[in-house]
Amino acid sequence: MQITPFKLERYFAKHEFSSRYLLSSSDCESISMAQLISMADKETKQMWDAVSLGYTESYGHPILRQTIADTYTGISAEDVLVVIPAEGIFLVMNALLKPGDHVICTYPAFQSLFEIALSMGCEVSKWEPDEARGWLFDMQQLEDLIREDTKLVVANFPHNPTGFIPSKQDYKRLISILDERGIYLFSDEMFRYLEVEPGATLPSACELYERAVTLFGLSKTFGLPGLRTGWLVTRDKNLQQRILDLKYYTTICSSAPSEILAIIALRSQDEIFNQQFSRLLRNIKVLDSFFERNNHLFKWNRPVGSSMCFPRLLLSQGSTSFCQDLLKNTGIMLAPSSLFDYGEQHIRVGFGREDLPQVIVLLEDYLQDSTPK
Numbered sequence: 210m211q212i213t214p215f216k217l218e219r220y221f222a223k224h225e226f227s228s229r230y231l232l233s234s235s236d237c238e239s240i241s242m243a244q245l246i247s248m249a250d251k252e253t254k255q256m257w258d259a260v261s262l263g264y265t266e267s268y269g270h271p272i273l274r275q276t277i278a279d280t281y282t283g284i285s286a287e288d289v290l291v292v293i294p295a296e297g298i299f300l301v302m303n304a305l306l307k308p309g310d311h312v313i314c315t316y317p318a319f320q321s322l323f324e325i326a327l328s329m330g331c332e333v334s335k336w337e338p339d340e341a342r343g344w345l346f347d348m349q350q351l352e353d354l355i356r357e358d359t360k361l362v363v364a365n366f367p368h369n370p371t372g373f374i375p376s377k378q379d380y381k382r383l384i385s386i387l388d389e390r391g392i393y394l395f396s397d398e399m400f401r402y403l404e405v406e407p408g409a410t411l412p413s414a415c416e417l418y419e420r421a422v423t424l425f426g427l428s429k430t431f432g433l434p435g436l437r438t439g440w441l442v443t444r445d446k447n448l449q450q451r452i453l454d455l456k457y458y459t460t461i462c463s464s465a466p467s468e469i470l471a472i473i474a475l476r477s478q479d480e481i482f483n484q485q486f487s488r489l490l491r492n493i494k495v496l497d498s499f500f501e502r503n504n505h506l507f508k509w510n511r512p513v514g515s516s517m518c519f520p521r522l523l524l525s526q527g528s529t530s531f532c533q534d535l536l537k538n539t540g541i542m543l544a545p546s547s548l549f550d551y552g553e554q555h556i557r558v559g560f561g562r563e564d565l566p567q568v569i570v571l572l573e574d575y576l577q578d579s580t581p582k
Contacts, residue, residue, distance in 0.1 A: 212328040215320050217548045229540030230568045235369060237403070237432040237485045237516050237561035245433070245470055248477035256469050267453060267461060269440070270468040276475045277440050282416050284442055290449060291463050292456065294399060294426040294439030299325055300459065301395055301422050301441065304451035306331050310360040315346060315368060317519075317549035322363050322397060336362075340521070343510045344371040348382050355390065362387055365397040366411060367404065370519040370549065370557040372512020374409050384418045393448075394421040399429045399439075402482055403561075404514035405493055415442040422448065429516065431474050431481055432561075436467040485561065489516060492560040499569050506576060516561030519546070527553030539575050541568060 225231065249257060256272075268274065269291025278286045292300065298321045306312065308330030314323040316335035323333045334354045338344040351362070364383065367374050375383070387394050396414035404410050414421035426439020443449050474481060493511075500509040500520065508521040522528050528545035535541050546555035 210328050213320075213324055215324070216550070217320060217544065220544065220548055224536065224542045228536060228542035230564070230571065231542050231562065232559060232565070232568050232572065233542055233544040233557050234559040234562060235400075235515075235517055235557075236429045236434050236559075238488060238563045239432045239434065240474075240481065245473055245477075248480060249473045250476060253469065253473045253476065256472070257466075260465055260469050262465055265462040265465050265468060267456060269463060270472070273468050273472050273475075274440075276472055277442070280475065280478070281413055281442065284415060284444075288415065288442050288444050288449070290441045290452060290456070291468070292439055292441055293437045293460060293463075294424065294428055295321060296456075296459055297424050297426075297439055297441045298322060298395075298397070300452045300455045301424075302326055302329065303455055304448060305361060305393060305395075305422075309358075311356050311358045312361045312363065313351065313354050313359060314363040315365050317370060317546070317551040318363075318365060319369055319397070320549075322365060322395075326361075326363075331360075338368070338371060338373060340510065344368070344373040344519070346373060346375060346379075348375075348379050348386065351383065352386055355386070355392070359390070359392055361393045361395060363395045363397070364414070365399075367400040367512075367514030369397075369400065369515060370517050370544075370555075371510065372405075372515045372518050373510075374404060374406075374411065374513040377411060380411050381417070384414070384421075387420070388418060391420070394418055396421055396423045398423055398425045400515035400517075401425060402430050403485070403489060403516050405489055406513045409513050413442070415444065419444050427471060427474055429561075430485060431478070432485060433470075433474055436464075436470055436474075438463065438467050438471045488563060489561060492562075492565045495566050495569055496558070496560055499573065503573070503576065517557055517559050519555050519557055521554050522556055528556050529553060532556065534579070535572070535575060538579070539571055541572055541575075 274286040274289040278284045302325040310331045312326045312333045338346045415423035422443040428434035512518045529547045532543045532545045544557040
């Protein structure tokens with residue numbers, strides 16, 4: 210496999226731990242070990258105190274799998290496979306696809322959602338949104354992209370980087386379109402439950418469709434990326450077995466401490482979600498005001514969900530140059546749209562972190578000093 214370098218991850222590797230301020234992170238504010246342990250109930254506290262640093266079950270800890278299954282409707286523990294989130298994308302693509310298969314992917318996208326298929330010799334069509342319609346992913350356009358040899362549709366809702374979420378009616382239409390043709394669906398749901406518009410949460414794809422594989426985990430909504438814990442959910446047992454067979458060649462099994470901490474987090478998800486959601490609502494109000502004051506510099510489609518948005522830069526300066534100058538002069542890291550191979554007109558703004566109000570003040574000061582009046 211000859212795979213193209215991961216532009217976004219290279220960029221973050223270079224700047225994430227050296228920049229003073231991160232304004233493009235996709236995850237929410239992280240939770241400390243002390244905070245998480247304080248949420249443990251009697252059973253999980255005992256499990257944590259007694260955890261052995263040996264190998265774990267390749268499927269995942271039975272209690273963790275059941276706890277995950279309990280968050281879905283009509284899903285059993287046997288439908289759940291614990292993985293590292295990024296690993297899950299790699300495993301599904303390699304278990305499902307072969308050279309020459311046709312894949313459709315929401316785009317712009319987290320690069321591995323389409324790059325792995327390309328590296329395998331698949332043909333990938335980009336399902337692109339309409340910015341003028343609020344980053345709408347049109348279902349008719351999806352139908353027009355489907356061919357007789359289409360094997361897989363990759364959908365990411367809430368969408369990274371735009372924050373778009375389709376209506377429930379459109380989402381059911383998506384499932385119907387694929388079901389009529391027997392096409393698989395890989396549903397990246399890493400930003401689920403971060404819907405800033407009431408009632409926008411979609412059912413999980415695995416609940417609606419037997420040929421679906423759902424990806425979710427603790428990195429984004431839970432603010433626990435350091436646990437490196439996620440999961441794949443599918444009711445297709447043959448596909449799940451092929452994925453597991455490949456996992457034996459990657460991580461084999463999960464980290465024992467991370468699995469226990471994941472159980473604690475899932476049992477405390479209401480408390481964690483409430484903290485994250487309160488922060489998101491505070492921060493998006495800050496962005497509402499910022500983009501209104503600076504509508505001569507940015508064109509903004511307010512996100513429906515996720516902890517990100519993708520405003521258009523109205524300056525003559527391209528987004529890569531703008532982000533480089535901003536980082537150099539202020540220490541603020543933003544991600545330009547060139548990292549998504551999506552031109553030079555947009556930037557990704559993350560608003561899930563606690564310090565966003567302070568960073569926006571610094572950004573606005575910089576804009577006032579550096580842009581034409």
